C-alpha cells in the first residue's frame with residue numbers, strides 16, 4: 001500500500017459527488033454529509049484531485 005493517501009476536507013467539500021463518479025477504483029464513498037476514501041482501494045491516480053471544482057482532495061503524506 002502506498003505511504004501517501006488522498007485526504008478530503010469535509011469543511012470545504014459540498015458533497016457534489018463528482019469525484020465519486022470519476023474514481024476508477026470505486027474508492028470514494030459519499031453519504032449525506034460525509035465522504036471517505038478507502039486507502040486499500042485508492043491507486044493515487046489523482047483523478048479526484050484534478051476533477052474537484054473546489055480543489056478539495058489532496059495528496060497527503
Ligand code: SF4
Nearest residue numbers: 013014016017019052
Ligand atoms: S468533487 Fe470535490 S466537492 Fe465534490 S464531492 Fe468530491 S471532494 Fe467534495
Ligand code: SF4
Nearest residue numbers: 023042043045046048
Ligand atoms: S486518487 Fe484516484 S483512485 Fe484514489 S480516490 Fe482519487 S480518483 Fe479514486
